[in-house]
Amino acid sequence: MVGKHKVIIESKSIVYELEIKRNITIIKGDSGRGKSLLVDLIVRYNREKRNAERGKKNGRSVSITCDKECFGYRQFDNDSRSWSDILREHTDCIIFLDETCWFLNTTEFASFVKHSDNYYVLITRENLKGLPYSVSEIYEMYSYKSYDGIIEKHKTGIKNLYSDCSVFSGYSVKPDLIITEDEGSGHDFFESVCIWKKNGVKCISARGKDKIVSRIVPVDGQKTVIIADGAAYGSQMEDTMESMRACGGYTLYLPESFEYLIIRSGIVAEVIENYEDIVYHTYDYADSGKYFSWERYFTDLLTKKTIDTEWKYGKNRLNSIYKLVRNMRAILESITGIDFDR
Template sequence: MKGKHKIVVKNNRLHYEFEIKRNITIIKGDSATGKTTLINMIRQFANLGNASGIEIECDATCTVLEGNMWQMLLKNLSGNIIFIDEENQFIRQQEFAELVKVSDNYFVIITRENLYNLPYSVEEIYGLYSSGKYQNTKQIYQEMYHIYPLNQDLSCKPDKIIVEDTNSGYEYFKAISKEKNIVCESAGGKTKIFAMLEQLKAETESICVIADGAAIGPEMDALYKMSVEKGNIKLYLPESFEWIILSSELLEDKEIKDIMDKPENYIESQEYFSWERFFTKLLVDKTAGTYLKYQKGKLNPTYLHEKNKNIILRNIKNSIDF
C-alpha cells in the first residue's frame, strides 16, 4: 500500500478528518480527546453500515483490528487502513511488528505508550483536537496535530554533535565538525541517545542530536522532554542521511526530484518497513557505477570533496547553524 489517504469519519455530532501517508501512524494524547470514540465509530460502521448513522469517506477500507484472533484477521487483510486501540496488548509484541513489516496495509494505532517494537516516524505522531471549523453547526470537528515540532533551529553554533549511529552519516558529520572545531560523537544507535545525553553533566554546552526522523518515534517522548527541560539540547531529525543527500542538489536527476516531492506515492509499505530503507536503496541505485557510489556502512570519500560536501551542507544549514 502506498500514497496519501484522506479519511473522514462522521455522524450528526462528530466529524473526524485527517490524512495519513505512511504504514504506521500513532495517535497519542490524554483521555477524553476523542481517540477511543473514533475507533468505536469505525467499528460501528463496519458492523451496521449506514444503519449506524455513521459515514466514512476514504479511498481504502477502514477497519478495526482487535481480539484474540488478531493474527488470522490481519493475515487476511490487504489494502486496508487498520485502526487499533491501545487496550489490545498485541501491539507491544514482536510478532505484531513482524506482521506489520510484511503487510500491505496502513496502521493507525491509538496509544499513550511508546511502541519500541515498531520503527515509526516522528512526523506521524499526532494528537487530536477540536478545531471549531464548523462553528455554526452542532458538529464537533476533530483534526490531528503533530505532537512534536518537526524542526528546531539552533540559535547558535553547537558545541557538540551527537549522531545516532556510526555509518556514513556519522563520518560526514564528523568531518564537518572537525573543520568547525565542534566535538562529534556517535551514540551507537537510537536507543542509546537518551542514556548518552543523561551522562553529559555540563549544561552550558549547546548540543545538537542528529538522528533518523523516519524511525525515531518510539524514543521521541524522552528525547523531547529532555530537550525542553535542559534547554541546551536541540534535535535535528531529517528522514535519514540518505534523504539529506537526495534532497540536496548533488544528484541532478528529475526522477529523484519527483520522488522527493511526494515520496509517499513511491514507497510501498509491504516492501519498506520505514522510509529510511527506501531512501537508502534509492541513493544506492541512483549512484551505482558512478563516482558518487554510495554505501551506508562506509562513506565514499567523494562526498567530502569540497564542492560535494558544501552542496549537501547547504541542505543542512536550514536547520543547523554550522
C-alpha cells in the same frame, strides 16, 4: 500501498478528518479527547455495512469517506480468532487499532506490519520500539464545535505533536558537540565536515537511537546538536524531548535520514533525476509493502541507483566522493538550523 489518503468518519454528533500518508501513524495525547471513539465508530461502520449486506435493515449511523477500505479493531470484540488472522484478511487497507490491542508492542506485530501493504493508525501511548515510525507522524487530537443547520457537531482532526518544538523551528545553533545516531556514513560525514571547517566541534556516535536519551545529561554552557533519522525516531521522541527540556543546551536535528539529505541536495541528480519530486512527495514512492520506513526507502533508492557509478553509496562506510568539499557544501546547504562555521 502508496499515496496520502483522506479519511472522513462521521456520525450524528461528531466528524473525524484525518490524512494518512505513511505505513505507521501514531495518535496519542491526553485522555478524554475521543481517540477510542474514533475506532469504535469504524468498528460500528463495518458492522452496519456487514448487516446491510446480509439484508438486515438496522440503518446506518456512521459513514466513512475514503478511497481506501478502513478497518477498525478493538480487543473487546470477543473474536475467537487471533489478531493476526483477523488482520491478515485485509490488504491495501487503512487499519485502525487502539490500546485495547495488547499486541501492539510485540515483535510479532512489528514483523506483521513490516510484511504488510496496509497503512496502520495506532492509537496508543505504549513505547513501540519495534516499529520505525516517524516523528512527523505522531499526532494528537483537537476538536472544535460547528453547526450543520441547527445540529451541533464536534469536528475532530489531528495535529503534529512535535511541530512546535525546536526540531523544526529552523533557528541556527553553533554546536560544541554533535551526537549522531549511528557510527556509519552519517557520522562519517558530519565528522568530516567538522574537520573541513576546523571548527573544533567534537562529533561522537551514540551507537544506536536507543542510546541517545542516556547521552542527554546536564552540561553547563555546552551546546549539543543531536542528529538522528527522523523517519524512524518516533519511539524515542517523548523521552528525548523531556530530557532535553530538563537539561537545556541541546538541539535535535531530525532529517528523514542521512540518505534523504544526500538525495535532497541534488548532488546525485544524474542518477536520481526526479529527486525533487521524490523528497517532496515521498508518500507516492515509498510503497508500504516494500519498505518498513521511509528511511529504508531512501537507503534502498540511493544504494541501488548509485551501485555502478562513482557515487556508489554504502551505509556503513562513506564513499570519499561525498567528502569532497563541493559535495559537503551542497549537502550542508540543505540543512537549516546548524551553523558549522566558527
